[in-house]
Amino acid sequence: MSTGAVATTGHGAGHGKKGLGNPVLGMLLFIVSEIMFFAGLFAAYFNLRTATGIWPPEGNGAFELHSEILFPAIMTTLLVLSSVTCQFAVWRIRRGDRQGMNRALLMTVLLGVIFLIGQAYDYTQLGFGIADGVFGSTFYVLTGFHGAHVLGGVLMLTVCLYRGGLGQFSAQHHDMVEATSIYWHFVDVVWILLFALLYIV
Numbered sequence: 001m002s003t004g005a006v007a008t009t010g011h012g013a014g015h016g017k018k019g020l021g022n023p024v025l026g027m028l029l030f031i032v033s034e035i036m037f038f039a040g041l042f043a044a045y046f047n048l049r050t051a052t053g054i055w056p057p058e059g060n061g062a063f064e065l066h067s068e069i070l071f072p073a074i075m076t077t078l079l080v081l082s083s084v085t086c087q088f089a090v091w092r093i094r095r096g097d098r099q100g101m102n103r104a105l106l107m108t109v110l111l112g113v114i115f116l117i118g119q120a121y122d123y124t125q126l127g128f129g130i131a132d133g134v135f136g137s138t139f140y141v142l143t144g145f146h147g148a149h150v151l152g153g154v155l156m157l158t159v160c161l162y163r164g165g166l167g168q169f170s171a172q173h174h175d176m177v178e179a180t181s182i183y184w185h186f187v188d189v190v191w192i193l194l195f196a197l198l199y200i201v
Contacts, residue, residue, distance in 0.1 A: 021175035082111035
């Protein structure tokens with residue numbers, strides 16, 4: 001009987017190490033729903049674009065987006081850099097380096113906040129608003145929803161940083177950091193697509 005108990009315990013421990021943690025699995029499922037959400041927004045954008053003869057429509061400042069690409073390009077670079085620092089945090093905690101993880105998380109949070117401030121500033125410099133035709137509506141809906149996701153990611157990263165400061169993560173227990181990094185990478189990829197679609201193409 002004791003042998004069976006030992007065998008059961010060993011099997012359970014081994015299974016726990018090989019399987020995905022609940023936070024990571026939950027985040028992956030959530031990302032799937034987010035992919036469908038943004039796919040719907042992109043599909044609506046392309047539908048409006050193909051149905052409109054001139055894109056962006058004439059009569060607003062949307063035509064200046066292509067010529068004033070430097071600032072959003074810098075913000076894009078900072079967001080991509082934040083993805084690197086976020087992954088660095090994951091690598092550090094996998095090796096049991098809590099201090100290295102906290103430093104990388106702090107840098108990621110700062111870069112995320114700078115991106116949000118930059119996006120708000122960019123809004124004030126655009127020559128069109130959300131009510132200026134279909135392009136204005138789709139532009140602000142796409143970038144606005146993405147900004148909301150960045151804000152959510154910054155909050156999640158801040159929670160990870162707080163818990164990391166309390167020493168709650170280790171090389172064996174850091175699923176929340178892994179899950180948050182997956183979300184942050186997703187947010188970065190979405191922005192790269194938006195940047196290419198809205199400012200370049």
